[in-house]
Amino acid sequence: xxxxxxxxxxxxxxxxxxxxxxxxxxxxxxxxxxxxxxxxxxxxxxxxxxxxxxxxxxxxxxxxxxxxxxxxxxxxxxxxxxxxxxxxxxxxxxxxxxxxxxxxxxxxxxxxxxxxxxxxxxxxxxxxxxxxxxxxxxxxxxxxxxxxxxxxxxxxxxxxxxxxxxxxxxxxxxxxxxxxxxxxxxxxxxxxxxxxxxxxxxxxxxxxxxxxxxxxxxxxxxxxxxxxxxxxxxxxxxxxxxxxxxxxxxxxxxxxxxxxxxxxxxxxxxxxxxxxxxxxxxxxxxxxxxxxxxxxxxxxxx
Numbered sequence: 249x250x251x252x253x254x255x256x257x258x259x260x261x262x263x264x265x266x267x268x269x270x271x272x273x274x275x276x277x278x279x280x281x282x283x284x285x286x287x288x289x290x291x292x293x294x295x296x297x298x299x300x301x302x303x304x305x306x307x308x309x310x311x312x313x314x315x316x317x318x319x320x321x322x323x324x325x326x327x328x329x330x331x332x333x334x335x336x337x338x339x340x341x342x343x344x345x346x347x348x349x350x351x352x353x354x355x356x357x358x359x360x361x362x363x364x365x366x367x368x369x370x371x372x373x374x375x376x377x378x379x380x381x382x383x384x385x386x387x388x389x390x391x392x393x394x395x396x397x398x399x400x401x402x403x404x405x406x407x408x409x410x411x412x413x414x415x416x417x418x419x420x421x422x423x424x425x426x427x428x429x430x431x432x433x434x435x436x437x438x439x440x441x442x443x444x445x446x447x448x449x450x451x452x453x454x455x456x457x458x459x460x461x462x463x464x465x466x467x468x469x470x471x472x473x474x475x476x477x478x479x480x481x482x483x484x485x486x487x488x489x490x491x492x493x494x495x496x497x498x499x500x501x502x503x504x505x506x507x508x509x510x511x512x513x514x515x516x517x518x519x520x521x522x523x524x525x526x527x528x529x530x531x532x533x534x535x536x537x538x539x540x541x542x543x544x545x546x547x548x549x550x
Contacts, residue, residue, distance in 0.1 A: 255390045259382035260508035262375050262389035263331055268507070269368050270329035272499045273345055277322050280495060284352045288314050297354045300346075309351045317344055317351075331378065338373030345369055360403060364500030367399035368392075381511060396503040401461050403497060404479075408458035420451045428490045437489035457482065464504070476504045 288311040295308050307313065321344040328337040346369075349362060371392040378389060411419040425447040429437045440446060457478075464475045479501060483494050 253391055253394050254387040255394065256385035256387045257390040257393055258508045259378040259384050259386050259389060260380055261506060262372075262386065262392065263378040263380045263382065264507035264510060265368075265393065265503060266331060266334070266372055266375070266378065267329045267380075268502060269365070269372065269499060270325045270341065272365070272496070273325040273341060273369070274322055274329070276496065277318060277325075277348075280493075281348070281352055284348060285314055285318060287351055287355060290355060295354055296356070298350055298358070301350045301354060306347065306350060314351060317347055320344055321348060331380075334375065334377055335373045338369070342366075342369040342373070360407065361494040361497040363403050363497075364396060364400040365496040368396040368500050368503065371395045381508065383508075393503045396500055397465075400497065400501050400503065401464060404458040404461040408455055411455060411458075420455055421448060422451075423447075425451055425490075432491050434489055434491060440489065472504065476501065 288309055292308045297306060321341065324337055324344065325341050328334070328341050346366065349366065353359065375386065375389040375392040378386065415422070415424075426441065429441050429447075433441070461479075464472055467475060480498065483498055486492050486494065
């Protein structure tokens with residue numbers, strides 16, 4: 249079990265995952281959750297902190313507190329994406345983002361798509377230094393990625409558990425997807441809803457997929473990547489039909505992928521070199537051809 253948890257991975261994979269995660273944190277602040285800053289306009293007596301916010305305890309959000317967290321987190325996440333000071337910046341970004349999420353989720357709605365990302369932020373500082381493209385393997389980095397993977401799969405499996413806990417089999421046979429389509433469905437969703445019984449079949453399929461998701465850990469690598477591809481296709485369909493993105497979860501799920509093979513800087517250099525093309529003959533910088541000795545011509549043989 250210990251060997252599985254600390255299965256060594258290339259440092260380049262850890263570096264790529266770290267950069268992606270921290271860049272998403274910065275993007276999250278300005279694209280996905282800028283509304284958190286408006287929480288300070290809500291009366292303080294409506295603030296009901298999550299359990300962790302009560303245990304610490306954390307103060308009721310104010311305009312100053314949220315503003316400081318926002319700007320510090322934005323700057324430090326971008327710095328952490330470079331890979332510098334992985335422990336110092338990593339722990340600081342995790343603490344700030346945790347506070348950002350507590351503020352966001354303490355007013356009545358808790359999104360479960362951020363669990364995997366929060367776990368990734370918590371464990372990445374333990375991976376140590378890692379450089380892009382480095383093939384050297386690291387067990388510390390492997391542990392960080394494995395724990396993130398477990399969190400991603402727990403998001404699926406525990407979602408199925410919650411469905412059974414609060415809805416039982418009625419969740420699968422009810423009108424859950426129908427209500428979601430009525431509230432926020434797209435034109436594609438409207439077409440799907442017209443097919444008799446298809447939404448009920450889809451609800452059973454969602455339950456089966458979530459319950460069977462832990463199988464990803466026992467599959468050979470080729471099939472594991474195929475299953476992760478199915479996870480992404482599921483979320484693509486979710487976006488296309490009921491406009492729910494699960495973006496933080498999708499970022500955390502890249503912990504399953506061989507990210508060390510994705511090297512945009514190298515690709516960019518090759519693209520530039522390809523566009524420049526081979527050097528033209530006759531350029532001033534080209535060396536003049538050196539004449540070699542004339543080939544000897546012998547007598548013809550019969």
